[in-house]
Amino acid sequence: MIELQNAAYNYGGGDMLSEISLKLAPGSFHFLTGPSGAGKSTFLKLCYMELTATAGQVQMFGKDVRGMSRDDIARARRRIGVVHQDCRFLDHLSVRKNVALPLTVSGHDPAQEADNLRELLTWVGLDHRADALPQELSGGERQRAALARAIIMSPDVILADEPTGNVDSEMSQRLLQLLIELNKMGKTVVIATHELALIRMAKSQVNTRVLRIADRRVRLAGADL
Numbered sequence: 151m152i153e154l155q156n157a158a159y160n161y162g163g164g165d166m167l168s169e170i171s172l173k174l175a176p177g178s179f180h181f182l183t184g185p186s187g188a189g190k191s192t193f194l195k196l197c198y199m200e201l202t203a204t205a206g207q208v209q210m211f212g213k214d215v216r217g218m219s220r221d222d223i224a225r226a227r228r229r230i231g232v233v234h235q236d237c238r239f240l241d242h243l244s245v246r247k248n249v250a251l252p253l254t255v256s257g258h259d260p261a262q263e264a265d266n267l268r269e270l271l272t273w274v275g276l277d278h279r280a281d282a283l284p285q286e287l288s289g290g291e292r293q294r295a296a297l298a299r300a301i302i303m304s305p306d307v308i309l310a311d312e313p314t315g316n317v318d319s320e321m322s323q324r325l326l327q328l329l330i331e332l333n334k335m336g337k338t339v340v341i342a343t344h345e346l347a348l349i350r351m352a353k354s355q356v357n358t359r360v361l362r363i364a365d366r367r368v369r370l371a372g373a374d375l
């Protein structure tokens with residue numbers, strides 16, 4: 151799915167990440183952990199091609215990112231759903247319209263997808279909030295709306311950057327359950343998080359691998375988590 155070979159990234163002041171070699175296999179479930187500022191978001195940005203590695207190789211779905219045309223990149227991005235750390239919405243649009251935005255942007259008629267949209271909002275527990283405006287949502291509702299928007303195009307890979315950052319532990323568990331369900335449907339999932347409790351909870355339900363970023367490297371964490 152996504153493969154990095156000796157990849158590095160630097161923002162201009164020396165390598166932020168270096169010598170990263172790993173594969174995110176189809177259907178795998180990874181956590182990405184490490185101290186604040188270690189480079190978790192940077193790593194995810196390499197995985198969804200917002201950033202291009204400054205050294206080494208990144209392959210997406212079997213193709214080297216550097217050799218990809220704009221169309222190839224757009225196609226590959228459609229296969230990746232991203233839940234951003236600061237999940238932003240268009241404030242003047244309802245939750246339903248915000249969640250449907252990727253459909254609208256890619257030329258689909260959201261009216262034709264009304265049933266899917268309703269089903270998705272029900273699945274994340276927001277059917278009763280579909281007409282609300284984003285600023286009327288609680289933190290946990292915002293995160294679930296962001297997750298719904300990330301998966302509306304039915305991506306193969308879901309990258310979630312601190313999806314439980316601003317919510318209580320009950321809501322964290324609920325979000326985690328949604329991500330586990332997606333993984334059970336065959337989606338590849340990567341979650342950046344500081345919450346070890348979340349990782350432990352997932353480990354009891356799915357086969358997870360924990361990646362830890364420290365000293366610019368991404369390594370597989372030990373089994374002691």
Ligand SMILES: Nc1ncnc2c1ncn2[C@@H]1O[C@H](COP(=O)(O)OP(=O)(O)OP(=O)(O)O)[C@@H](O)[C@H]1O
Nearest residue numbers: 161166184185186187188189190191192193235312
């Ligand atoms: N656009 C940028 N230009 C320069 N430096 C940046 C840029 N974006 C991030 N950085 C720096 O790169 C480092 C890694 O940032 P990143 O956001 O990837 O870390 P993180 O592990 O996700 O942190 P957190 O857990 O706090 O979200 C930080 O020191 C950050 O200040």
